[in-house]
Amino acid sequence: xxxxxxxxxxxxxxxxxxxxxxxxxxxxxxxxxxxxxxxxxxxxxxxxxxxxxxxxxxxxxxxxxxxxxxxxxxxxxxxxxxxxxxxxxxxxxxxxxxxxxxxxxxxxxxxxxxxxxxxxxxxxxxxxxxxxxxxxxxxxxxxxxxxxxxxxxxxxxxxxxxxxxxxxxxxxxxxxxxxxxxxxxxxxxxxxxxxxxxxxxxx
Amino acid sequence: xxxxxxxxxxxxxxxxxxxxxxxxxxxxxxxxxxxxxxxxxxxxxxxxxxxxxxxxxxxxxxxxxxxxxxxxxxxxxxxxxxxxxxxxxxxxxxxxxxxxxxxxxxxxxxxxxxxxxxxxxxxxxxxxxxxxxxxxxxxxxxxxxxxxxxxxxxxxxxxxxxxxxxxxxxxxxxxxxxxxxxxxxxxxxxxxxxxxxxxxxxxxxxxxxxxxxxxxxxxxxxxxxxxxxxxxxxxxxxxxxxxxxxxxxxxxxxxxxxxxxxxxxxxxxxxxxxxxxxxxxxxxxxxxxxxxxxxxxxxxxxxxxxxxxxxxxxxxxxxxxxxxxxxxxxxxxxxxxxxxxxxxxxxxxxxxxxxxxxxxxxxxxxxxxxxxxxxxxxxxxxxxxxxxxxxxxxxxxxxxxxxxxxxxxxxxxxxxxxxxxxxxxxxxxxxxxxxxxxxxxxxxxxxxxxxxxxxxxxxxxxxxxxxxxxxxxxxxxxxxxxxxxxxxxxxxxxxxxxxxxxxxxxxxxxxxxxxxxxxxxxxxxxxxxxxxxxxxxxxxxxxxxxxxxxxxxxxxxxxxxxxxxxxxxxxxxxxxxxxxxxxxxxxxxxxxxxxxxxxxxxxxxxxxxxxxxxxxxxxxxx
Numbered sequence: 073x074x075x076x077x078x079x080x081x082x083x084x085x086x087x088x089x090x091x092x093x094x095x096x097x098x099x100x101x102x103x104x105x106x107x108x109x110x111x112x113x114x115x116x117x118x119x120x121x122x123x124x125x126x127x128x129x130x131x132x133x134x135x136x137x138x139x140x141x142x143x144x145x146x147x148x149x150x151x152x153x154x155x156x157x158x159x160x161x162x163x164x165x166x167x168x169x170x171x172x173x174x175x176x177x178x179x180x181x182x183x184x185x186x187x188x189x190x191x192x193x194x195x196x197x198x199x200x201x202x203x204x205x206x207x208x209x210x211x212x213x214x215x216x217x218x219x220x221x222x223x224x225x226x227x228x229x230x231x232x233x234x235x236x237x238x239x240x241x242x243x244x245x246x247x248x249x250x251x252x253x254x255x256x257x258x259x260x261x262x263x264x265x266x267x268x269x270x271x272x273x274x275x
Numbered sequence: 276x277x278x279x280x281x282x283x284x285x286x287x288x289x290x291x292x293x294x295x296x297x298x299x300x301x302x303x304x305x306x307x308x309x310x311x312x313x314x315x316x317x318x319x320x321x322x323x324x325x326x327x328x329x330x331x332x333x334x335x336x337x338x339x340x341x342x343x344x345x346x347x348x349x350x351x352x353x354x355x356x357x358x359x360x361x362x363x364x365x366x367x368x369x370x371x372x373x374x375x376x377x378x379x380x381x382x383x384x385x386x387x388x389x390x391x392x393x394x395x396x397x398x399x400x401x402x403x404x405x406x407x408x409x410x411x412x413x414x415x416x417x418x419x420x421x422x423x424x425x426x427x428x429x430x431x432x433x434x435x436x437x438x439x440x441x442x443x444x445x446x447x448x449x450x451x452x453x454x455x456x457x458x459x460x461x462x463x464x465x466x467x468x469x470x471x472x473x474x475x476x477x478x479x480x481x482x483x484x485x486x487x488x489x490x491x492x493x494x495x496x497x498x499x500x501x502x503x504x505x506x507x508x509x510x511x512x513x514x515x516x517x518x519x520x521x522x523x524x525x526x527x528x529x530x531x532x533x534x535x536x537x538x539x540x541x542x543x544x545x546x547x548x549x550x551x552x553x554x555x556x557x558x559x560x561x562x563x564x565x566x567x568x569x570x571x572x573x574x575x576x577x578x579x580x581x582x583x584x585x586x587x588x589x590x591x592x593x594x595x596x597x598x599x600x601x602x603x604x605x606x607x608x609x610x611x612x613x614x615x616x617x618x619x620x621x622x623x624x625x626x627x628x629x630x631x632x633x634x635x636x637x638x639x640x641x642x643x644x645x646x647x648x649x650x651x652x653x654x655x656x657x658x659x660x661x662x663x664x665x666x667x668x669x670x671x672x673x674x675x676x677x678x679x680x681x682x683x684x685x686x687x688x689x690x691x692x693x694x695x696x697x698x699x700x701x702x703x704x705x706x707x708x709x710x711x712x713x714x715x716x717x718x719x720x721x722x723x724x725x726x727x728x729x730x731x732x733x734x735x736x737x738x739x740x741x742x743x744x745x746x747x748x749x750x751x752x753x754x755x756x757x758x759x760x761x762x763x764x765x766x767x768x769x770x771x772x773x774x775x776x777x778x779x780x781x782x783x784x785x786x787x788x789x790x791x792x793x794x795x796x797x798x799x800x801x802x803x804x805x806x807x808x809x810x811x812x813x814x815x816x817x818x819x820x821x822x823x824x825x826x827x828x829x830x831x832x833x834x835x836x837x838x839x840x841x842x843x844x845x846x847x848x849x850x851x852x853x854x855x856x857x858x859x860x861x862x863x864x865x866x867x868x869x870x871x872x873x874x875x876x877x878x879x880x881x882x883x884x885x886x887x888x889x890x891x892x893x894x895x896x897x
Contacts, residue, residue, distance in 0.1 A: 084642070097446060101281055101283060101448065107283065107446075107447070107448065108412070108446065108447045110441060110444065110445040111285075111445070111446070112444075115388075115643075115644035117763075117831060118644035118645060118647055118675070118831070119642070119644055119645045119647070119859060120643065120644035120645075121642055125445075132614075133412065133447075133544045133547065134544035134547075134613075134614055135412075135441050135445030135447070135544070136441065136613045136614060137614070138548065138549075138613075138614035138615055138618065138630065139618070140630060140631040151640070151642070154637055154639060155637065158637075159615075163631060175640075175862065176641060176642040176643070177645050177678075177857055177859065178640050178641065178679075179862075180862040180863065181680055181851075181854040181857065181861075181862075181863065182851065182854065182863035183679075184640040185640070186640060187639070248457060
């Protein structure tokens with residue numbers, strides 16, 4: 073297996089991009105791999121864009137992924153996935169997208185129009201090798217904890233068979249980052265994400 | 276100490292670890308992205324005094340004082356913070372420190388993720404005659420801090436440590452003796468069970484100060500003494516340049532001799548990724564430069580390329596050395612570098628193939644950051660827009676008041692700048708032939724200034740003293756959310772708590788304003804739109820210096836819902852006036868307005884703006 077893997081994660085502040093990056097990078101350390109991640113600070117907490125560059129393996133030491141260089145893009149929000157995902161997804165790369173949109177202020181106040189989710193997803197299909205729609209927020213809601221949408225997405229990502237470590241390793245790493253008392257809920261969300269992707273692959 | 280465990284640290288956390296391991300005793304900073312986490316993290320280690328100073332100059336003066344007293348000291352700030360502290364940096368270069376090491380960590384923000392400009396702090400190294408080290412990742416950040424202290428003490432000089440957003444805010448592996456359980460990070464040390472690290476100096480602080488007192492020629496920078504110090508500074512820099520040749524901070528990585536890349540900082544990694552086959556000269560010290568090592572490298576390659584972020588700093592220095600170099604001809608002068616920009620430059624230089632064709636960028640609605648639901652700044656900007664005032668703004672979350680639909684903040688330059696602007700604008704208005712503003716009876720076009728509580732303590736105090744004394748006659752609104760919000764909620768002299776988690780008597784902005792000579796001082800609840808409008812009109816009409824403290828704790832910090840979310844009653848006719856608040860839970864829904872109950876904090880500000888009283892708190896419990 074190629075030990076190098078670049079993942080670009082994008083969403084809106086509050087969707088857990090930092091924790092997602094943290095879990096992936098800790099899993100890489102556990103697997104004995106070099107890893108660098110780059111985070112966005114500041115504006116994300118105030119309704120702005122949140123991004124994470126996760127670079128695993130010895131391909132490179134730069135903390136930012138090159139243009140069209142990401143093996144996978146994780147889009148936690150479809151508008152942001154559509155905005156910057158195409159810049160990073162490599163030809164033939166895997167695109168995971170959570171089919172929800174958080175309207176920015178210009179849309180809320182009626183000054184701008186938000187394209188339909190389906191419209192944005194179908195545009196992304198054209199740039200990705202494989203695209204899977206993972207209804208992570210909806211699934212996390214069903215589990216009673218919307219904030220676990222990022223963990224659902226991690227479960228889905230590990231099933232794409234592109235990460236240089238296995239699901240067990242990622243789950244263990246994830247558990248090191250979660251607040252005490254939420255372990256079971258996190259495991260459940262992780263498992264739900266894995267199942268959802270297996271199901272999507274069969275379709 | 277054998278190092279077996281690996282922790283992932285941000286550059287800022289690595290600087291904190293390095294400073295702790297170097298035996299730093301006193302560290303001071305004012306929060307500023309991307310530098311903030313250095314002090315936040317350093318405060319988690321035992322045996323280090325850490326302080327949020329009221330501004331960067333005060334922080335640096337404090338660190339210089341600790342170094343004068345023979346202890347290792349650190350000051351940290353963002354690039355524009357070094358402008359505030361520049362006066363202090365320059366005198367410390369002349370006096371030296373007398374044995375205590377002094378490192379100034381300065382974090383630049385290429386691309387302006389969270390800044391008003393993208394100045395290149397390397398220019399300060401040349402300008403002030405200070406050695407500057409620039410790490411490219413977290414492991415180097417930790418190592419270079421220690422080298423910087425040794426350098427500082429060896430040559431009796433402050434040393435600058437330059438970081439950038441990508442070195443400060445990216446995480447990479449650092450080897451430690453024992454990793455802590457859980458996640459190292461903000462407020463958590465990077466080693467398990469840290470113990471206080473002794474300062475390497477045997478001298479007591481009292482002994483160091485006694486030596487200082489016995490040497491006025493070195494520490495009293497009156498012209499007669501300073502004239503004798505300047506040549507020492509120039510000789511010192513020549514000596515540091517010699518040292519740089521063999522310091523080990525300058526690394527040659529042999530490769531293809533057709534192209535030699537000279538680079539430093541995070542740009543090194545970008546260049547290495549895009550052109551792995553080239554020869555590299557990676558500079559860990561970016562000022563003064565190891566001239567012989569550079570000349571030797573340049574003589575062995577056919578073509579010298581400089582890859583650096585922002586200014587052509589190394590490029591110009593190499594050119595002055597008589598080396599033929601290429602740099603900004605291919606790489607952007609403006610903005611942050613990334614692998615894509617470096618590839619474009621390398622492709623333009625004919626060294627690599629261009630990147631796969633980029634996908635055309637879709638046209639999508641922008642997502643700027645917004646004031647949070649329940650933010651106390653929102654009603655103030657709504658009110659100022661209604662008054663029609665010209666608002667001199669400042670640096671903080673409230674700068675977001677400039678964005679539509681509020682669009683009620685009209686300048687933002689630097690910390691504390693708006694108050695001085697207000698004074699000058701008011702004096703300029705006095706030259707207008709006729710006072711239109713008095714004649715039409717409104718406050719349209721009248722200038723006012725707003726600034727936050729942390730900014731008030733940072734740079735507002737001298738400006739307010741000036742405004743009051745020179746009778747500016749202006750209105751100053753202090754947006755008091757009881758924290759330094761934009762950088763992630765740090766304490767300041769108004770919060771009653773220090774970085775060492777001790778309580779302290781909180782300073783009172785109203786009492787300070789009165790003490791500075793402002794006679795009209797009022798406090799309003801920032802949610803009370805009517806009270807604010809009433810007070811502002813009264814003060815503006817008086818044309819005498821006035822301060823309103825508009826107070827509400829930061830909504831992002833309190834985070835919990837204060838009251839039940841609002842509901843929209845039948846009476847809503849969709850006029851959209853409430854949408855002018857730009858509050859995220861309020862959204863247009865067909866012919867009406869809807870409230871997102873998950874986002875609404877129940878602050879009730881929109882209740883006061885709705886002419887039909889269609890927004891109510893009735894009908895739901897939160």
